[in-house]
Amino acid sequence: MTGFKTTLIVCKQCGRRIMVRTADAERGSITCSHVGCGAINNLQTSFHFDENIVRGLPGFGQLTYLDDPEITYPLRFGSNVIGIADSCTVQVTRFVHNGRCFISRRHCTLSVTFDKWTGQLRYQLQDGAVDSITQTIQYSLNGTLLGGALLKKTEMIDVGDGEIITLGGTDRFRLMHYSIAPAMLETYKVELDFNPDRTQ
Incomplete structure (x- = not known):
């Protein structure tokens, strides 16, 4: 995951902020470090499809x-x-x-x-x-x-x-x-950097 910047997310269990680093994003999860919590927060990498696909339909x-x-x-x-x-x-x-x-x-x-x-x-x-x-x-x-x-x-x-x-x-x-056929869609998939607003 290139170009990732450290960011903060809100823990799903305790509601306090925790910092996400590159290693956490690559692993796909982060454990809350606040005393008494320890909840595992899953992180989503997301993607969308390039709308230029419609030009070839x-x-x-x-x-x-x-x-x-x-x-x-x-x-x-x-x-x-x-x-x-x-x-x-x-x-x-x-x-x-x-x-x-x-x-x-x-x-x-x-x-x-x-x-x-x-x-x-x-x-x-x-x-x-x-x-x-x-x-x-x-x-x-x-x-x-x-x-x-x-x-x-x-x-x-x-x-x-x-x-x-x-x-x-x-x-x-x-x-x-x-x-639109799945095989065609795969060629128009755009991976997005980790988005802290799209946690599971």
């Missing part, structure tokens, strides 16, 4: 229309505005039911980001989309549901792999995540 997941699984919509990294307008990142078909379309022009936003701690893509859904002129969120007319539950207007919620997003209460889409 062949895709970022997709939405599949449940009434016709042949209809799929690929997602991009970043903000995906979903709706029937030409300006949408994901322009869906104007599905008509009894003469009406229940999907708004800019219905909802599905954001795809990279979680550097898990090494996987994260998908977050919110109703409506930011208006490019006013920079305020314009909500959908008929609402957005996740797994049958209506999203609140200001809510942004994580969407799991295979979960169902319903636009306007009628048109249902299954979200399929893109999963």
Whole structure:
């Protein structure tokens, strides 16, 4: 462990500060030296994944229309505005039911980001989309549901792999995540120096 500096941590048992030296960090634990304590404090070396991994990915997941699984919509990294307008990142078909379309022009936003701690893509859904002129969120007319539950207007919620997003209460889409292979992740692992805030 190169470049390690001595630092203080709080003992998990007695609550008093103890100094961590290079040898302690390399060993992965330190015994509290305060009289009457002697607790062993485990130290974590941590890592994260380099977000540059997303540059080489062949895709970022997709939405599949449940009434016709042949209809799929690929997602991009970043903000995906979903709706029937030409300006949408994901322009869906104007599905008509009894003469009406229940999907708004800019219905909802599905954001795809990279979680550097898990090494996987994260998908977050919110109703409506930011208006490019006013920079305020314009909500959908008929609402957005996740797994049958209506999203609140200001809510942004994580969407799991295979979960169902319903636009306007009628048109249902299954979200399929893109999963990054463990072998690829290993090549983007970044070891961090010992972090005193990440003790076990």
